[in-house]
Amino acid sequence: MSAVPPGIAGKFEDSDSSLYAARKKVYPRELPGRFQHLRKLAMLVLLGLFYGVAWLPWDGRQAVLFDLPARKFHVFALTFWPQDFFFLALLLIIAALSLFFVTALAGRLWCGYACPQTVWTELFMTIERWVEGDRAARMRLDRGPWDARRVLRKLAKQTLWISLAAWTGFTFVGYFAPIHTLGTEVLAFATGPWETFWILFYGLATYGNAGYLREQVCIYMCPYARFQSAMFDKDTMIIAYDDRRGEQRGARKRGEDHQAKGLGDCIDCTLCVQVCPTGIDIRDGLQYECIACAACVDACDSVMDKVGYPRGLVRYTTAHAFSDKPSRVLRTRTLVYAGLLGTIISAFVVGVVLRVPVALDVLRDRNALYRVDDDSVENVYLLKIINLDSRPHRYDVSVTGLAALSIEVDAHAAQHADEDHEVDEHDAAHPRSARTAAVAAGSVGNVAIRVSAPLGTVHGAAKIELSVAATDDPTQVAREASRFFAPVQ
Amino acid sequence: MPHRVRPRPAWVVPVTIGWVSFVAAGVAETLFFASFDPQVLTASATFPFELSRLGAYTLGFVLFWALGAAAASAVVWMLRAEPHRSDAADSIEGDEPRA
Numbered sequence: 001m002s003a004v005p006p007g008i009a010g011k012f013e014d015s016d017s018s019l020y021a022a023r024k025k026v027y028p029r030e031l032p033g034r035f036q037h038l039r040k041l042a043m044l045v046l047l048g049l050f051y052g053v054a055w056l057p058w059d060g061r062q063a064v065l066f067d068l069p070a071r072k073f074h075v076f077a078l079t080f081w082p083q084d085f086f087f088l089a090l091l092l093i094i095a096a097l098s099l100f101f102v103t104a105l106a107g108r109l110w111c112g113y114a115c116p117q118t119v120w121t122e123l124f125m126t127i128e129r130w131v132e133g134d135r136a137a138r139m140r141l142d143r144g145p146w147d148a149r150r151v152l153r154k155l156a157k158q159t160l161w162i163s164l165a166a167w168t169g170f171t172f173v174g175y176f177a178p179i180h181t182l183g184t185e186v187l188a189f190a191t192g193p194w195e196t197f198w199i200l201f202y203g204l205a206t207y208g209n210a211g212y213l214r215e216q217v218c219i220y221m222c223p224y225a226r227f228q229s230a231m232f233d234k235d236t237m238i239i240a241y242d243d244r245r246g247e248q249r250g251a252r253k254r255g256e257d258h259q260a261k262g263l264g265d266c267i268d269c270t271l272c273v274q275v276c277p278t279g280i281d282i283r284d285g286l287q288y289e290c291i292a293c294a295a296c297v298d299a300c301d302s303v304m305d306k307v308g309y310p311r312g313l314v315r316y317t318t319a320h321a322f323s324d325k326p327s328r329v330l331r332t333r334t335l336v337y338a339g340l341l342g343t344i345i346s347a348f349v350v351g352v353v354l355r356v357p358v359a360l361d362v363l364r365d366r367n368a369l370y371r372v373d374d375d376s377v378e379n380v381y382l383l384k385i386i387n388l389d390s391r392p393h394r395y396d397v398s399v400t401g402l403a404a405l406s407i408e409v410d411a412h413a414a415q416h417a418d419e420d421h422e423v424d425e426h427d428a429a430h431p432r433s434a435r436t437a438a439v440a441a442g443s444v445g446n447v448a449i450r451v452s453a454p455l456g457t458v459h460g461a462a463k464i465e466l467s468v469a470a471t472d473d474p475t476q477v478a479r480e481a482s483r484f485f486a487p488v489q
Numbered sequence: 490m491p492h493r494v495r496p497r498p499a500w501v502v503p504v505t506i507g508w509v510s511f512v513a514a515g516v517a518e519t520l521f522f523a524s525f526d527p528q529v530l531t532a533s534a535t536f537p538f539e540l541s542r543l544g545a546y547t548l549g550f551v552l553f554w555a556l557g558a559a560a561a562s563a564v565v566w567m568l569r570a571e572p573h574r575s576d577a578a579d580s581i582e583g584d585e586p587r588a
Binding site for chain 2: 192195198
C-alpha cells in the first residue's frame with residue numbers, strides 16, 4: 001500500500017539530476033483553532049513533564065533517575081537493576097506496540113501531538129514567532145538587509161534558543177546523574193568531562209533539530225514516517241481534503257452562487273498550505289510528509305466559517321467514510337494489536353508485582369578449591385546479596401544439595417560494596433547470628449561464607465545450591481547453584 | 490516503474506548515516522552495559538586503564554556509534570560505486586560501429 005495517492009504520484013517522478021534539491025525554508029503561518037489548542041495543551045503537558053519530573057523528590061532521592069554511575073534505575077517507588085533488563089525490553093516492546101495500535105486507529109497522532117521532534121519544534125517556533133513576528137514579518141525580515149533591527153531580532157532569538165537548548169541538555173543529563181548535584185556543578189562550572197560532553201551534545205541536538213532541521217527530520221530521517229503506512233487501512237483516521245466537495249476550486253465574490261458557476265467549496269485561499277509546517281498542500285491528497293498536525297483543518301474551518309460554508313472541507317476522516325462506507329474501530333488489525341498489547345502489559349505488571357526484591361550471585365574463592373581441616377573439607381564462597389527492596393533486610397544464608405554440610409558466615413570478611421549506605425549492624429529485631437547477613441536498602445552486600453563437609457563424604461566435586469531468604473519476609477528468596485570441591489580420594 | 494523519490498538535499502545521506510548508527514549504538518550500548526559493569530571491565534584490562542563508569546559508557550557509546558557509522562558509510566559507498574557496465578567496456582564495444 002502506498003501512502004501517496006495517484007494524484008501526487010507523478011509529482012516526484014524525476015531523473016537523477018533533480019534528486020538533490022535545496023530546501024525551501026518553510027514559514028508556517030499560525031492560525032488558532034480547536035486542534036491547535038489541543039496541540040498546545042499536549043505540548044505544555046509533555047514539556048512540563050520533561051522539565052519538571054527531573055526535580056521531583058521521592059523518599060529522599062530523585063523520583064525518576066536512571067542512575068548510570070550507580071547502575072540503578074529509580075522510577076518512583078521502583079528500583080531497577082541491570083538484572084531487570086528484561087523489564088526494559090518489555091517496556092520497549094510495549095512502547096512500539098502502542099505506537100502501532102494508535103497508528104492503526106488514529107493515524108499519525110503521535111507525529112502531530114506527541115513526538116519530541118514536533119513538540120520542540122513547536123516550542124522553538126513559538127519563540128521565533130514571539131521575537132520575529134508572524135509569517136509575513138519573518139519572511140520580510142529574512143529577505144531584508146542585515147540592518148540593526150534584523151541583527152537585534154536574530155540575536156535575541158539565538159540567545160533564547162541557545163539558553164533553552166542548554167537547559168534541555170542539562171535536564172536530559174539530570175535524568176542520568178542526580179540533577180541537584182549536577183545543578184550545583186553547572187553553577188560552579190565544575191561538571192565532569194562526560195557530563196559536560198552530554199549536556200553540550202544533547203543541547204546541540206535540540207538546537208539543530210528544533211531550530212533548523214524541523215520538518216526535514218520527519219521527511220528525510222524519520223523511520224516511522226516511512227513505515228507508518230504499513231499500519232494504515234481504510235478505517236484509519238487520516239486528515240483529508242474532500243475534493244468532491246471542494247473542486248472545482250477557485251475565487252469567488254461574496255454571496256455569489258458558486259455552484260451555478262461550477263465551483264466547489266474550496267475558495268483556493270491557500271491558507272491550508274501556508275499553515276503547514278511541512279510545506280505540503282493537503283489538497284494533493286494524503287502524503288507521507290503529512291504529520292497530521294491538523295493545522296490545515298483549523299485553517300480551513302476558520303475560512304469556511306467566514307464564507308458561511310459548512311466546516312470540514314479538510315477534516316479528520318477515514319478512507320471508508322470518504323467513500324460513504326461505514327468505518328469500523330473493531331477490526332482484525334486493531335484487535336490483534338490490542339490483544340498483543342494487553343498480553344504484554346499484563347505480563348509486565350505481573351512481573352513487576354511478583355518481582356522478588358533480592359538477587360544472589362555466587363563467586364567461588366579463587367585462591368583454593370578447598371581446604372582440608374582435620375576431619376572436614378572447607379570451601380569458601382563470596383556471596384553478592386543484592387537487596388532490591390526499598391528497606392534494609394537481614395538474610396538467612398543456607399546451603400542444600402548434600403547431607404551434612406555446615407555453613408558459617410565469615411563475620412570478618414563481611415563487607416559492604418556500596419559506600420552510600422551503612423549496613424545496619426545493630427538490627428535489634430534480628431541480632432547478628434552466624435548464618436545471617438544484613439544488607440541495606442538498594443545495595444549489594446558482599447558476604448564470604450565457609451561451607452564444610454565431613455572428610456570422605458564428597459569425592460571430587462558435588463553440586464550444591466546456596467540460597468538467601470529475608471528473615472522478616474520468607475517470600476524474598478534467591479537461589480544460586482554452585483559446586484563444592486573435595487579431594488578425589 | 491518510475492522513481493517516486495522526493496528530491497532531497499545533499500546532507501541527507503551523511504545525516505541519515507549518523508542518525509541510524511546513533512540508534513544502533515544506543516541498542517548496542519544498552520545490551521552491552523546491562524550485561525557488563527564497566528568498572529569490572531576496566532579493572533581487568535591488561536594495561537593500566539582508569540575510567541569512571543560515566544566515562545566508560547560515553548567511550549563505549551562513541552565507539553559503537555563510530556563502528557555503526559563506518560559500516561553504514563561503507564554500505565552507502567559500495568552501493569554508489571557499484572560498477573555499472575563500465576565506460577571502458579562501452580568504449581571497447583563502441584569501436585565496432587553498429588548498424
